[in-house]
Amino acid sequence: MSGNIKLDVSALTEKRQSLEFTVPAQDIDLGSEGIILRSDVRMTVVADNDENRLELTGRIVTEAETVCSRCLKPIIRVEPIEFDVRYVKPEDFGSDEESEVESEDLLTDILTSDEIDITEVAREQLLLDIPVRIYCQEDCRGLCEKCGADLNLIDCKCSDNEIDPRWAALKNIG
Numbered sequence: 245m246s247g248n249i250k251l252d253v254s255a256l257t258e259k260r261q262s263l264e265f266t267v268p269a270q271d272i273d274l275g276s277e278g279i280i281l282r283s284d285v286r287m288t289v290v291a292d293n294d295e296n297r298l299e300l301t302g303r304i305v306t307e308a309e310t311v312c313s314r315c316l317k318p319i320i321r322v323e324p325i326e327f328d329v330r331y332v333k334p335e336d337f338g339s340d341e342e343s344e345v346e347s348e349d350l351l352t353d354i355l356t357s358d359e360i361d362i363t364e365v366a367r368e369q370l371l372l373d374i375p376v377r378i379y380c381q382e383d384c385r386g387l388c389e390k391c392g393a394d395l396n397l398i399d400c401k402c403s404d405n406e407i408d409p410r411w412a413a414l415k416n417i418g
């Protein structure tokens with residue numbers, strides 16, 4: 245993906261450097277994950293550069309739309325995402341240790357070139373932040389399996405054998 249934003253690590257001359265990126269929403273494809281970005285992704289990043297280690301601490305701001313896993317109602321997420329990724333130079337790790345590093349600390353990546361794909365970092369962080377199953381409210385009742393009605397809004401009475409206690413009480417009044 246040539247359109248991705250790249251951070252040139254060799255150009256980081258200072259030990260600590262603040263960076264800003266704007267990744268166009270269309271460059272981050274999360275459609276297959278059921279997530280639509282409603283605005284460009286703004287990133288502020290502080291790069292801490294050590295001899296053999298690079299740490300990026302940052303914040304991502306965007307408007308992401310997904311749907312409730314039960315009732316399919318759209319959910320907009322606007323809270324900033326804080327993130328922290330660490331990179332180590334490959335020469336500091338033998339091939340055996342490489343896999344060890346990954347399993348010990350999922351946030352540590354091996355720096356395989358002088359470039360870090362910022363667009364990919366944004367994509368990964370968005371995926372980590374938005375759970376696969378998300379609900380509009382904790383006790384969302386979802387949709388009726390038979391008629392598709394939103395059970396948060398109406399009681400369609402499709403499940404006759406499962407009498408809601410509230411309706412049972414009303415029957416007793418009559």
Ligand SMILES: [Zn+2]
Nearest residue numbers: 312315380384
């Ligand atoms: Zn819901």
Ligand SMILES: [Zn+2]
Nearest residue numbers: 388391400402
């Ligand atoms: Zn129904």
